[in-house]
Amino acid sequence: MKEYKAFQLLQQHYLDTHKTTLVELFHQNPERGTQFSLQHKELFFDFSKNKITDKTLELLIDLASQSNLLDNIEAMFSGQKINNTESKAVLHTALRSYEQKIMLDGHNVCDDIQYVLNKMKAFSERLHNGEHKGYSGKHIADIVNIGIGGSDLGPVLACTALKPYCNSGLKVHFISSIDGYQIKDTLSGLNPETTLFIIASKTFTTQETITNANTARKWFLDYAKDTRYIKHHFVAVSTNADAVAAFGIDPNNMFEFWDFVGGRYSMFSAIGLSIILYIGFDNFKQMLDGANEMDKHYRDTTNLRQNIPVVLALIGIWYNNFYGYTTNIISPYNTRLTKFPSYVQQLEMESNGKSVDKDGKSLEYKTCPVIWGDSAINGQHAYYQLLHQGTSINPMDIIVSLSDKFSNKEHNDILIANAIAQAEAFMCGRSVTAAKKELLNLGCNEANSGFLSKHKSFTGNRPSNMLMLPEISPYYLGMLIALYEHKTFTQGVIWGVNSFDQMGVELGKQLAKNIYNDITSNDINNDDITGDELLKHDSSTNNLIKRYLKRNT
Ligand code: F6P
Numbered sequence: 001m002k003e004y005k006a007f008q009l010l011q012q013h014y015l016d017t018h019k020t021t022l023v024e025l026f027h028q029n030p031e032r033g034t035q036f037s038l039q040h041k042e043l044f045f046d047f048s049k050n051k052i053t054d055k056t057l058e059l060l061i062d063l064a065s066q067s068n069l070l071d072n073i074e075a076m077f078s079g080q081k082i083n084n085t086e087s088k089a090v091l092h093t094a095l096r097s098y099e100q101k102i103m104l105d106g107h108n109v110c111d112d113i114q115y116v117l118n119k120m121k122a123f124s125e126r127l128h129n130g131e132h133k134g135y136s137g138k139h140i141a142d143i144v145n146i147g148i149g150g151s152d153l154g155p156v157l158a159c160t161a162l163k164p165y166c167n168s169g170l171k172v173h174f175i176s177s178i179d180g181y182q183i184k185d186t187l188s189g190l191n192p193e194t195t196l197f198i199i200a201s202k203t204f205t206t207q208e209t210i211t212n213a214n215t216a217r218k219w220f221l222d223y224a225k226d227t228r229y230i231k232h233h234f235v236a237v238s239t240n241a242d243a244v245a246a247f248g249i250d251p252n253n254m255f256e257f258w259d260f261v262g263g264r265y266s267m268f269s270a271i272g273l274s275i276i277l278y279i280g281f282d283n284f285k286q287m288l289d290g291a292n293e294m295d296k297h298y299r300d301t302t303n304l305r306q307n308i309p310v311v312l313a314l315i316g317i318w319y320n321n322f323y324g325y326t327t328n329i330i331s332p333y334n335t336r337l338t339k340f341p342s343y344v345q346q347l348e349m350e351s352n353g354k355s356v357d358k359d360g361k362s363l364e365y366k367t368c369p370v371i372w373g374d375s376a377i378n379g380q381h382a383y384y385q386l387l388h389q390g391t392s393i394n395p396m397d398i399i400v401s402l403s404d405k406f407s408n409k410e411h412n413d414i415l416i417a418n419a420i421a422q423a424e425a426f427m428c429g430r431s432v433t434a435a436k437k438e439l440l441n442l443g444c445n446e447a448n449s450g451f452l453s454k455h456k457s458f459t460g461n462r463p464s465n466m467l468m469l470p471e472i473s474p475y476y477l478g479m480l481i482a483l484y485e486h487k488t489f490t491q492g493v494i495w496g497v498n499s500f501d502q503m504g505v506e507l508g509k510q511l512a513k514n515i516y517n518d519i520t521s522n523d524i525n526n527d528d529i530t531g532d533e534l535l536k537h538d539s540s541t542n543n544l545i546k547r548y549l550k551r552n553t
Contacts, residue, residue, distance in 0.1 A: 005066065173186050196234075202238060320367075
């Protein structure tokens with residue numbers, strides 16, 4: 001990125017402009033509120049409360065153009081193997097496409113996608129109408145999705161956000177963690193005769209998922225006593241048919257997806273099976289349609305100034321690489337979107353948390369900021385203090401739903417008022433003079449007003465984006481997710497990284513296996529755990545292992 005002419009121009013532009021405050025920008029251009037906003041369908045994006053001018057955007061768009069963004073977008077959508085470290089195409093957009101033909105290695109992937117969609121639809125119908133029953137003839141009442149990362153976060157997000165759309169009468173549960181408590185607690189409330197497990201794992205080798213799946217299988221068989229009943233209660237979602245068969249799941253009960261769908265981009269594939277069972281196939285199809293609408297917008301809007309994911313991505317790059325801000329907060333003002341920050345966290349941080357470029361060259365600039373957040377209204381009563389008055393500046397994406405037929409108007413009015421007010425407060429702040437005046441008006445004496453006004457003042461000038469959805473429906477949730485997927489890709493292209501591998505998660509997994517072997521090895525005698533077995537670790541790691549062994553042997 002540093003070699004692009006626009007990068008150097010942006011560095012200079014930053015030096016020239018960064019002292020201008022947001023409030024000054026609004027004074028210079030009172031029309032900012034409308035000029036720096038975009039809309040697609042009913043998704044509205046106000047990015048006016050950012051430290052940007054037309055010139056900034058122009059230069060950022062030059063940066064995107066110099067990184068060949070449009071060619072890269074086309075390469076992704078058309079199935080080129082842009083995941084260069086793993087020689088894989090990246091075709092999560094094909095999952096929601098209306099195109100009849102997308103060729104990959106001489107094969108039309110649309111046929112496979114349609115086949116699996118039809119299979120999921122038929123399965124959900126059989127489950128909903130009671131044709132697919134538990135082994136004892138009872139209707140399935142509970143779905144348990146066992147998966148982690150991309151095989152969990154998307155379904156959790158959708159099932160939480162779209163709970164009011166649940167028309168199946170089914171309950172859905174998610175088990176992701178390896179701690180024994182989660183699975184014990186979940187299963188304790190369930191009846192093996194009426195529970196269906198979805199084992200969701202792209203690789204079908206993930207330790208947490210396979211361990212939990214084995215525990216669930218044992219729980220089931222302890223009750224049902226006969227392995228022939230497994231097929232009524234266990235289905236798998238994976239790319240690894242052999243491992244699924246080895247686990248003992250009937251291949252007919254496997255819903256396939258493919259290497260061209262990355263784990264964190266997989267919720268619209270068969271990984272969405274729990275969503276389909278919960279909210280029904282038609283609602284899931286609405287999600288696909290919403291995502292597809294955003295895909296079309298992203299791919300077809302070649303005037304990048306009008307392209308919502310691109311503008312969102314460019315603003316992030318401006319703060320990350322020129323202002324040096326190190327985090328980006330996702331603040332949903334709706335409980336139903338509480339899981340959205342975690343979803344975006346994996347999406348962006350696992351995709352772009354890289355320090356070498358696609359060719360393996362070390363990068364001399366920062367890539368992905370820390371993405372974090374939670375239910376915003378709760379955040380207001382917890383960490384917003386730092387966001388308003390702390391010493392760091394943390395740009396925020398505020399997400400609201402304009403209406404919520406499942407909520408009530410009074411509550412929604414208060415919620416939206418808070419969201420809009422926070423954005424205003426972050427931007428405008430309050431001067432020491434204004435704070436003092438207010439204190440004097442309240443009857444505070446001169447000395448106290450002078451003292452307290454310093455504590456009660458806000459520098460302001462803290463940027464935020466506002467994304468307004470008309471409602472949290474399957475369609476707009478699909479759109480929102482695709483918007484962040486494309487933001488992530490855009491930033492990855494500009495930073496020059498491969499956004500579709502995740503090799504940084506491997507080392508910890510390997511070391512955990514070694515340490516597990518140390519912990520479970522029969523050779524290690526509790527009285528002699530200072531032995532050679534542990535010398536391969538550093539003294540801290542050895543001490544920690546010993547401490548655990550002392551307590552547990
Ligand atoms: O360890 C990281 C990761 O590979 C993620 O990329 C993925 O979403 C998650 O683990 C789960 O992987 P799988 O679906 O193969 O079980």
